[in-house]
Amino acid sequence: MDIATHVFSALYQFGDAFAFLVLSACGLAVIFGMMGVINLAHGEFIMCGAYVTAATVHAGLPLPLGILAGTIVSALVGVVVELAVIRHLYDRPLDTIVATWGLSLIATQGTLIMVGSTMAGVGTPFGSFQVGDYSYSIYRIVLFCAALGVLAALYALFNWTRFGVLARATIQVPHMAAALGVDTRLIYSLTFACGAGLAGLAGGLYAPTMTLVPTMGATFIMEAFVTVVIGGADVFLGTAPAGGVLAVVKSVMTSWQGQLFGQIGLLVAVIIVVRVLPKGISGFVLRERT
Amino acid sequence: MTGFLSLFRRLEGPQTVGRGPGFWSLFALVLAVALAYPLFSDGYTVGNTVYFFVWVFIALSLCVIWGYGGSLSFGQTAFFGIAGYGYGVLTINFGSAYGFTLLALVIAVAIAALVAVLLGYFMFFGRIAGVFLGIVTLAVTLMLERFMAQTAGPEWHIGSARLNGFNGMSAMPPLTIPWPGEPIVLFADVGLYYLVLGLLVFVYLALRILMNSSFGNIIVAIRENPERAEMLGYDVRKYQLITFVIGAALAGLSGVLYTVWGQYITPSSMGMTAAALPLIWVAVGGRSDLTSTVIGTLVVLAAFQALTIYGSQYALVFMGVLLVLTVLIAPNGLVLGVMNWLGRIATRLTQRAG
Numbered sequence: 344m345d346i347a348t349h350v351f352s353a354l355y356q357f358g359d360a361f362a363f364l365v366l367s368a369c370g371l372a373v374i375f376g377m378m379g380v381i382n383l384a385h386g387e388f389i390m391c392g393a394y395v396t397a398a399t400v401h402a403g404l405p406l407p408l409g410i411l412a413g414t415i416v417s418a419l420v421g422v423v424v425e426l427a428v429i430r431h432l433y434d435r436p437l438d439t440i441v442a443t444w445g446l447s448l449i450a451t452q453g454t455l456i457m458v459g460s461t462m463a464g465v466g467t468p469f470g471s472f473q474v475g476d477y478s479y480s481i482y483r484i485v486l487f488c489a490a491l492g493v494l495a496a497l498y499a500l501f502n503w504t505r506f507g508v509l510a511r512a513t514i515q516v517p518h519m520a521a522a523l524g525v526d527t528r529l530i531y532s533l534t535f536a537c538g539a540g541l542a543g544l545a546g547g548l549y550a551p552t553m554t555l556v557p558t559m560g561a562t563f564i565m566e567a568f569v570t571v572v573i574g575g576a577d578v579f580l581g582t583a584p585a586g587g588v589l590a591v592v593k594s595v596m597t598s599w600q601g602q603l604f605g606q607i608g609l610l611v612a613v614i615i616v617v618r619v620l621p622k623g624i625s626g627f628v629l630r631e632r633t
Numbered sequence: 634m635t636g637f638l639s640l641f642r643r644l645e646g647p648q649t650v651g652r653g654p655g656f657w658s659l660f661a662l663v664l665a666v667a668l669a670y671p672l673f674s675d676g677y678t679v680g681n682t683v684y685f686f687v688w689v690f691i692a693l694s695l696c697v698i699w700g701y702g703g704s705l706s707f708g709q710t711a712f713f714g715i716a717g718y719g720y721g722v723l724t725i726n727f728g729s730a731y732g733f734t735l736l737a738l739v740i741a742v743a744i745a746a747l748v749a750v751l752l753g754y755f756m757f758f759g760r761i762a763g764v765f766l767g768i769v770t771l772a773v774t775l776m777l778e779r780f781m782a783q784t785a786g787p788e789w790h791i792g793s794a795r796l797n798g799f800n801g802m803s804a805m806p807p808l809t810i811p812w813p814g815e816p817i818v819l820f821a822d823v824g825l826y827y828l829v830l831g832l833l834v835f836v837y838l839a840l841r842i843l844m845n846s847s848f849g850n851i852i853v854a855i856r857e858n859p860e861r862a863e864m865l866g867y868d869v870r871k872y873q874l875i876t877f878v879i880g881a882a883l884a885g886l887s888g889v890l891y892t893v894w895g896q897y898i899t900p901s902s903m904g905m906t907a908a909a910l911p912l913i914w915v916a917v918g919g920r921s922d923l924t925s926t927v928i929g930t931l932v933v934l935a936a937f938q939a940l941t942i943y944g945s946q947y948a949l950v951f952m953g954v955l956l957v958l959t960v961l962i963a964p965n966g967l968v969l970g971v972m973n974w975l976g977r978i979a980t981r982l983t984q985r986a987g
Contacts, residue, residue: 381764431961437705438960440767441916444909445956451906452949561905565775568768603783610776614752617769618759 351474356598358487360605361590365490365582366548367563368570369497370541372582375571377514377534379436380429383443385567386560387450388539392417392546394458397555400465409465410547417543418536425535430528447560454557462555482551489548493541494583500537501578510534565606569613574624581625588612588624644838646845648701648853650922650972655979667830676822680894683822685934686829687890692914692930693840693923694883700920701844702876703856705763708752708770709884710908711777716745716885717898718781721802726792729806732816738808738889745885746878753877757870774908781900801899808893819893829890836883840923843879852876906949910937913956919969929968 371385382388392413399409424446432439469481501507512520513530521527545563553559570589574581592612597605620627645652651660671679691709698706719741727733752773756766785798796802808828810817819825843849855862855869863869892898901907918929933955940948963970 375764379764381768428957428961435964436764437767438964440705440764441912442957442960444912445953445960448906448909448953448956449950452946452953456946456950558905561775565772568772572765572768572772603780606776606779610772613769613772614755617761617765618755 348474348476352477353594353598355479355483356594357590359483360593360597361586362483362486362490363549364566364570364589364593365586366486366493366545367542367567368574368582368586369493369578370538370543370545371567372571372574372576372578373497373541374535374538376576376578376581377510377538378433378531379576380433380439380535381436381443381571382535382538383440383564384424384447384450385443385538385542386562386564387447388417388421388542388560389546389549389563390450390454390557390560391420392543393550393553393555393559394454394462394546395543396547396550397462397465400550401463406465406468406551410544410550413547413550414540414544417546418540421536421539422532424539425532429535430531433531451557451560458557460556464553464555465551467551486548486552490586493544494579497578506530506533566609569609572613573616573620575620575626577625584624643845644841646849648844648849649841649924650969650976651924664834668827671823671826679826680822681938683826683829683894685931686826686833687887687894688911688914688934689833689927689930690836690887690890691884691911692918692926693836694880694887695911695915696918696920696923696926697840697844697883698876698880699915700922700926701849701856702852702873702880703763704873704877705767706770706877706880707767707908707912708774709880709911710903711770711774712745712749712881712884713888713891714777714781714898714900714903715748715888716741717888717892717902718796718802719744719885720889720892721805721898722791722794724805725794725802729809729816729818732809732811734806734808734893735810738886738893741889742882742885745888746882749878749881750874753874753881757873757877760870771908774903775905778900778903781903799900801897801901803897805892805896807896825894832886832890836886837923837927844923848872848875909956910952913952915966916956917959917967919966919972921965922969922972925966925969925972929966932968 367389370388371382374380374382374385392410394413395416396406396409396413399412400406404412428442428446429439432442467480467482469485471478471480473479501511509520509525510530510533512523513525513527517527520530549563553562566589570582570585573589574583574585589609589612592608593605596608670682674682691713694712695706695709698704698709720737723737723740724734727737752770756769761769781796781801782799784796785800787795789796789798794802808819808825810819817824819828844853851862851867852872854865855867855872859869862872888898888902891902914930914933915926917933918927919925933952937948937952940951959967
């Protein structure tokens with residue numbers, strides 16, 4: 344009995360860490376994997392999703408619709424950003440990082456000016472349940488399922504839809520795809536919107552669990568970056584296994600020494616992994632290692 | 634005389650803008666004005682100018698790593714913070730007698746450089762590419778900020794120096810030069826001004842020599858095409874690591890001088906915003922040239938401070954817009970663009986005169 348509660352507790356913490364890593368990273372991973380662009384404003388897209396979700400819930404919508412609204416608004420903002428800034432910088436990846444960092448500064452400070460230093464949160468739904476001596480939030484289980492759902496949906500999107508086929512063609516050989524009549528610019532725009540929307544979804548899903556402040560994106564980005572660096576360019580072969588491995592590191596370190604050491608564990612893991620597998624897990628799996 | 638001339642010639646070269654008697658007489662003029670400046674100004678303004686100069690070192694560090702070396706590091710503020718905290722811990726523990734503060738400055742910069750050797754080894758010898766380098770350095774910086782921010786309790790201390798969590802360390806002694814009779818204490822006005830100005834001129838000229846030496850040419854070659862540089866027989870990883878360590882030491886120097894200037898250092902000096910600002914100065918100035926970086930940093934800092942006075946909350950938004958527009962419109966930097974334009978006009982005028 345006692346062992347069973349411990350096992351459940353460990354699994355729960357693993358699931359929680361896995362959901363956080365995968366949900367915060369998948370938007371970044373889609374954009375990086377498809378376009379080679381690192382979006383440093385990723386955290387601000389998450390913030391945008393969380394704020395829109397909270398605002399719509401305050402306006403009376405149920406939470407799932409609010410999360411949907413957050414996702415859609417983030418995706419639309421993503422389209423605008425792509426058209427205005429990212430589109431001009433595809434051949435300069437380092438400059439994209441710098442430009443998106445500028446956007447992140449604008450978004451954080453702009454939100455602070457317009458909305459204020461904090462926004463009323465949304466209560467965590469579903470309550471909790473008891474296993475052994477500890478009580479667990481049901482919503483965390485929902486988040487874990489949502490992470491699995493997002494991975495499944497992305498797999499379906501990129502493998503079974505026309506958009507997915509065109510998008511994969513565009514990453515592999517952009518010139519060839521363009522020569523065959525694929526509107527690669529449109530594909531890039533849609534991919535960026537997809538990544539931004541996923542960030543908004545992560546923000547919406549986590550909006551009920553955290554305080555809404557303009558700098559909340561920063562709590563996500565480190566985990567997102569670490570997952571993408573370790574995972575490499577492929578969402579399924581990279582982000583998902585990286586999320587799994589890092590979730591073990593994080594949950595073990597966190598239960599051993601506290602939250603901060605969970606994050607330090609992630610950082611040490613990433614520094615060691617880049618030394619051993621420079622192209623991440625997916626690069627290793629795809630034998631691109633050179 | 635010939636020795637002097639040959640040294641002078643090494644200050645010029647393909648990697649730096651500005652050459653010939655025209656440029657150097659302008660340089661001498663600016664230097665003379667800078668030297669005379671405290672005579673015409675009050676202590677507060679001079680102290681504020683020192684604050685500007687302090688930031689130029691971290692900008693130069695980013696200029697070397699990013700502009701010349703081609704590796705984008707977001708982690709310069711990590712080294713800034715490490716050295717700043719290092720100076721604080723050392724001087725609070727050992728005091729300022731016998732010129733120890735100067736030794737503490739050197740040790741603190743050395744600690745930052747050592748951390749850079751460790752981190753750089755993993756990154757460059759793992760051969761991680763440009764974009765990942767930025768992410769790893771940023772992750773390290775944010776981690777360090779979070780770590781320092783939670784050191785509020787009394788159990789977090791090194792010797793007698795409390796780390797004080799988010800409020801940061803304060804009340805470390807200022808730089809003190811031992812002197813027979815009365816030691817000279819460099820408070821944040823005229824005394825510190827001359828020290829920092831001297832360091833700045835020294836670092837600027839030393840970097841000019843370094844960048845125009847064969848070392849500078851090699852790291853620029855690596856920036857332009859790492860594979861080609863490797864085929865020519867250079868160990869790319871070694872050169873990138875050395876560049877990174879030089880940059881880290883400069884950022885560390887900036888951190889120590891900042892700590893000396895305000896006698897405090899806080900974790901937020903390593904945060905997201907703090908890490909973005911040097912990037913803005915360097916990008917706006919012109920990252921691939923030392924002179925443009927110095928000018929750009931001073932101009933943007935002055936503009937930022939003026940904006941902060943008139944509309945504090947909009948200043949950061951403006952900085953973000955400035956950064957995005959620079960990247961989109963003038964990727965090589967505004968100051969560098971203007972300087973190249975002036976240079977072209979000058980050559981045209983001399984040709985016409987000749």
